Amino acid sequence: MIYLYLFWNFLQVGLFSIGGGYAAMPLIQSRVVTENAWLTMSEFTDLVTIAEMTPGPIVINAATFVGVRIAGVGGALAATFGSIFPSLFIVSLLAFVYYRYKTLSLLQSILASFRPAVVALIAGAGLSILKLVAFSGGGIAAENLNYIGILLFAAAFFALRQWKPNPILVMSLCGAGGLALGLLFG
C-alpha cells in the first residue's frame, strides 16, 4: 500500500521538523534519500533548489514532488496530507493550552533546546550537499574534484555573508555561472 507508506513517511517529516523551513530538510533527506532511496542525493538537491525558487513550505514542495514521482497524483496528495497531518492536531492542542493559560514560556524553553540540535542537523544536510557539489557526486578523491562547483560555492557563500543578497538571485546567478563555465571548460 504505497499511498499509506508515503503518508506515514511524510507524517514523520511533519511531526519531527521543528522550527520550520530549513529544519525540515535533514528529515526529508533522511526519509527520502537515506531510508527509502526515492531520490538520489543529486535529485534531492535539485528538489531543494526548486523548493527555494517556488512559493510554499519546503515540506509541502518535497511531499508533492516525491509523492507524484513514486505514485502519481494520488501519491502526491497522500504524502502532502501526511506532512500536514501532525500539525492539525498539535497546533490545535497548543492553541487550546495557550488560550487556557496564556503562557508560552515552558514551550519556548523546550523549543530553545531543539534549536542547537536543529542547527547541527541543517549543517549536516548542507555539508552533504556541498560534498555532492565539490566531488561531483563521487567519493572524496582528487580526481572527482569539481572546480567549477567549488568556485561557484565559494563566490556565492562569500557574497551571502558579505552583502546578504536575495537567495533566489544568488542561485540564479550560480545557475548562469554553471552554464557559462561548463560550456567553456566542461
Add this chain to the structure above:
Amino acid sequence: MGQELTRAQKLWKLFVTSLYISAFTFGGGFVIITFMKRKYVDEFHWIDDKEMLDLTALAQTSPGAIAVNAAILVGWRVGGVPGAALAVLGTVIPPVIIILVISLFYAAFAANKYVALVLKGMQAGVAAVILDVVCNLGKKVAERKSLIDLFIVLGAFAATFFFKVNVVFIILIAGLIGVLRATLLKPKGVEK
C-alpha cells in the same frame, strides 16, 4: 470594511486570501507570517496585533511547516474549524499545483545537457544558501553562551554527519534534554 460580512462571505474571503498569500510568498514561514499580519491585522482587522505575535510564536513552536501552522491558527481564530480547514487548503493548493507542474517537466528537463549544467551550478548556490543560514542560526545559539547548547550542537552534528544516526532519534533526544532542562534547572536565557 469587513464588519458586515456574513459568515459564508468571511470564510470565502479567508480562503481566497490564503490562496493569494501562499501563491505569492517566496522565502519561508516568516515572510508568509508578515503577509498574514498585513492582511488579517492591518487590512481586515480580524485579529489584533498582540494576538498575532502570540500566534506566530505558537506556529513556530509547533512541528511542521510554519505557514501551515499559522494558517490553522488564523483560520481557526477567524472561522472555527471550517475556517482552519479552508485556510490550510488555501495555503497548500498553490505549492502543490506548482510542484505537480514542475515535476511533469523535471525528468525531461534534467536530462537536457544545458539544463543539467544550470542545475549543477544552482546546487553550488543552494549549498552556499544553506550554510549561510547555518552560520546565522549558529550565531544565535552561540549568543546564549550555554554549555548544554554547545554539547547538543556537537553531539547532534557528530551523530548525523559521522555516525549517520536517524534524524528522528536525534530530535527526540534533544527534546528530552529540553524537557529535563525546563523541569530540573530553572529555565534561564529564554528569549523574550
